[in-house]
Amino acid sequence: AQTVTQSQPEMSVQEAETVTLSCTYDTSESDYYLFWYKQPPSRQMILVIRQEAYKQQNATENRFSVNFQKAAKSFSLKISDSQLGDAAMYFCAYRSGGDNYGQNFVFGPGTRLSVLP
Amino acid sequence: EPEVTQTPSHQVTQMGQEVILRCVPISNHLYFYWYRQILGQKVEFLVSFYNNEISEKSEIFDDQFSVERPDGSNFTLKIRSTKLEDSAMYFCASRRGTGAIQYFGAGTRLSVL
Numbered sequence: 001a002q003t004v005t006q007s008q009p010e011m012s013v014q015e016a017e018t019v020t021l022s023c024t025y026d027t028s029e030s031d032y033y034l035f036w037y038k039q040p041p042s043r044q045m046i047l048v049i050r051q052e053a054y055k056q057q058n059a060t061e062n063r064f065s066v067n068f069q070k071a072a073k074s075f076s077l078k079i080s081d082s083q084l085g086d087a088a089m090y091f092c093a094y095r096s097g098g099d100n101y102g103q104n105f106v107f108g109p110g111t112r113l114s115v116l117p
Numbered sequence: 118e119p120e121v122t123q124t125p126s127h128q129v130t131q132m133g134q135e136v137i138l139r140c141v142p143i144s145n146h147l148y149f150y151w152y153r154q155i156l157g158q159k160v161e162f163l164v165s166f167y168n169n170e171i172s173e174k175s176e177i178f179d180d181q182f183s184v185e186r187p188d189g190s191n192f193t194l195k196i197r198s199t200k201l202e203d204s205a206m207y208f209c210a211s212r213r214g215t216g217a218i219q220y221f222g223a224g225t226r227l228s229v230l
Contacts, residue, residue, distance in 0.1 A: 044224060
């Protein structure tokens with residue numbers, strides 16, 4: 001079974017600074033997807049960024065980028081120019097690829113990010 | 118932008134009562150999911166649904182739980198006899214096809230008293 005680990009329960013960053021959230025995962029599969037979801041106090045799950053395992057290029061979405069190290073099974077999220085609205089719980093998630101009808105997500109335990117003014 | 122809609126946003130019920138949580142997935146999506154998040158804990162997979170049947174379920178999804186797509190648009194999660202430990206945020210998600218992103222609803226907070 002796949003597992004996702006986030007070793008930082010809490011992180012803080014100064015507004016306008018850069019922060020990196022860590023995620024590692026364990027799988028024997030070669031075809032899969034990785035995601036970062038943001039959960040603000042409203043508890044809605046908002047997709048931040050995703051990465052296909054077959055792509056070597058790291059995904060980027062505006063101020064958010066990932067460092068995907070497939071061999072090391074590492075998938076960290078970098079937030080540049082942090083804003084107060086970035087404060088939230090961040091979940092790393094794994095999903096199997098291929099012809100698998102279930103393809104449910106496996107979530108990490110989350111990292112609570114605080115942004116300091 | 119299309120979105121997954123969940124109702125109600127907050128449901129309060131007495132222990133032992135039946136509850137039905139409702140979800141309207143995005144209209145052209147084919148795969149549907151329910152997840153649960155107990156307060157302060159991680160999001161856990163409950164069940165996936167495709168082609169009008171359950172495709173996968175977790176250990177959490179025992180005989181007290183059932184899912185249904187009664188009319189081609191709604192996707193419901195029923196808990197037959199709620200327990201205190203069922204108190205959690207329940208998220209519905211849907212996706213269009215293989216490789217596509219799962220879109221989550223805003224969640225229903227279930228409080229069992």
